[in-house]
Amino acid sequence: MAQDFIQIYPPDAALRTEARQQLYTDLLENVELGEFKKKTFAPALKRLCLEGQIESRDERIGALRDPAGRINPLGTYVHAYLCLASPVVSEEAFAAILRHYRPQSLTDMAIELVRYFDGTRLRHPGPQVFLRMRCLVRTLAQVIPATSFQYLCGDMFSRFLSRACHDESLDNCMVSDCWDGVDQFVGMGRDMESIHTLATDLFSGKVRQPAIYQDSHVVLFCTRYFQRQLGPHLLALLDAVYQAILAGQRLRLEQGVLVVKHIPRREEWDDDADEAAGDDSAGPGNSDSAQAPALADASSGPIGTGFFCLARSATPAHSRAVENTLRGTVAQPESTAPHILALAPFAGPEALQRVDATTLLLGWEAEFAPEAGRDAAAACTAAGCQVLAPALWLESGEVLHLHGLGPGEPWRFSRAHGANSANSATDKEDDDAEVRELPDLLAVLLARADGESPGQQGAPPR
Incomplete structure (x- = not known):
């Protein structure tokens, strides 16, 4: 007896194309969300991408206590794959799919998605799949509890600042689509210590590599701050950070370019170096924290830059x-x-x-x-x-x-x-x-x- 499948995408959509085949390959090789069985997952994903059909919308097929029950061939986060493989990529289309599912399941999926793909290179989805992920994250604000989305945004913002300060890739950071959510998270007034510390490092030049101030993502974020294009809670937090930095050491925006007049020595901010130096690190005989050596024929002694x-x-x-x-x-x-x-x-x-x-x-x-x-x-x-x-x-x-x-x-x-x-x-x-x-x-x-x-x-x- 032939198995019946549900036509989830419009039958007149152009699904059997080379681009859709590439989408299927990218998802199969690089995106693993939720629990699934590999033996049944690949054919189910291929059917979804190239035919627009699924066996069931439900995360589990059969009753919970049914001995014949099983998880959906597309896994426990079937809703994620329905969005990522959709022929229409928009928040409206994704929201229409996600509203069929429990908010808790969507929240769990969102946490896993961000953990594995936000700003990291643990997985390597292509640019088209990543654009779909970004759209999916933006859509979450409509379908999961507001507090859950705000915490998600706070986590992404902290990741962004950390990667900027420690010279890691910012190419796949998703927070740039969610500044409103970050503002709401900051307004809650919780878990601000890490963000405060990282923002201080970024605004005072205490980063691993000064070249980060030419990164397009950092330039865009800082430009939005200097031009007052962020929410009121986030602006208030960043203003408090910025004003606490000595005037001569603050990051500035000059003719569209980020400028740090003071680039500190690593000893000035490296916690490991401070711990290694101990209580005597400020003493006059400590050579580890000495200035750069005097220059040959120098007329005014050592210089910083x-x-x-x-x-x-x-x-x-x-x-x-x-x-x-x-x-x-x-x-x-x-x-x-x-x-x-x-x-x-x-x-x-x-x-x-x-x-x-x-x-x-x-x-x-x-x-x-x-x-x-x-x-x-x-x-x-x-x-x-x-x-x-x-x-x-x-x-x-x-x-x-x-x-x-x-x-x-x-x-x-x-x-x-x-x-x-x-x-x-x-x-x-x-x-x-x-x-x-x-x-x-x-x-x-x-x-x-x-x-x-x-x-x-x-x-x-x-």
């Missing part, structure tokens, strides 16, 4: 004239040439060291901001130097190569390898190496300069 570059001249005589101008000791006629005098406002750099007959290492105190290094690089170019390997050397020991210092170019940076890996960009063990000494910084910059084309960043005037 600096702009560094190699300035290469066409001739040794030109390089000596540049050096004399920057030291403020004009001793040669060429040092008074108009193009050389373009460097006069930048005399007395924090670092000035000769590399070879035609190359100088230069360093000026700078801030972690889009304007960092632009004026100094422009002056070096105007003076007739090639500006090679421009970079920011952070107090944390990290080196960030700078790109886009020319007029009108977008300011960008990329993380450099440490001194130990300057000649081995693929050595993953040295990815987190820190540059603490000027000779090590020079090695990193020279390795970078070797890959830059002559004349790329500036050329002597004719």
Whole structure:
């Protein structure tokens, strides 16, 4: 006797397509929600995706005490798969499906969905399946208890902040669709300690990698905050966090770019380092928390963040004239040439060291901001130097190569390898190496300069 199936999707929907076949494959390989038996799950999912039919809407087929009873071939969260495989992807379509099921079952499904797929790479569903998941999460506000949805949003917000602060992928974070739910959760006034701490770290630059401030998800969230586009409860919480940070250390939004003037050393905020240092960590003899070392020929002592570059001249005589101008000791006629005098406002750099007959290492105190290094690089170019390997050397020991210092170019940076890996960009063990000494910084910059084309960043005037 042929088994009867329920036509769950419209029979005129285009189901037997290559795209639907790919959807079936993606769901089968990457999405496991609820309890099911693998032997019967795959054929049931294939029938749903390509024929729009299911054996039953119920999570369990047969009475609870029926010896012949069994769970649905699509599992205990059959409702999740009915949405994820739907030919119509909208909150209205999903809500129409979900309203047939118990709110508690939907809440349990939501918790499992977020646990496995929100902002993590434990599973790898394709972009189309992930878009369906996001739609499913948004729809939950209509079908589960308000408090349950608010706690779900609070969990997603905490995950988002944690991943941003600890340099983990934000690609699959779902909270960006649920700010209203986050606001309602904050309004409940519960479980705020973790969120408060993480938001403080994000707004004060205490993140694992400064590059996170270029991540589109972080930029969007922070922009919404600065432009007051979040709910009143969430804004009040973030305002309290923001105002508690010293003014000079706060994250700012400048012309659409997130800027942190103060990038703390890791010792300033790493709990493990604090515990290891013990009660004597603040003592004058503690070398672990010392500032970056004084720079060679420094005129104003150690600096927290600096702009560094190699300035290469066409001739040794030109390089000596540049050096004399920057030291403020004009001793040669060429040092008074108009193009050389373009460097006069930048005399007395924090670092000035000769590399070879035609190359100088230069360093000026700078801030972690889009304007960092632009004026100094422009002056070096105007003076007739090639500006090679421009970079920011952070107090944390990290080196960030700078790109886009020319007029009108977008300011960008990329993380450099440490001194130990300057000649081995693929050595993953040295990815987190820190540059603490000027000779090590020079090695990193020279390795970078070797890959830059002559004349790329500036050329002597004719």
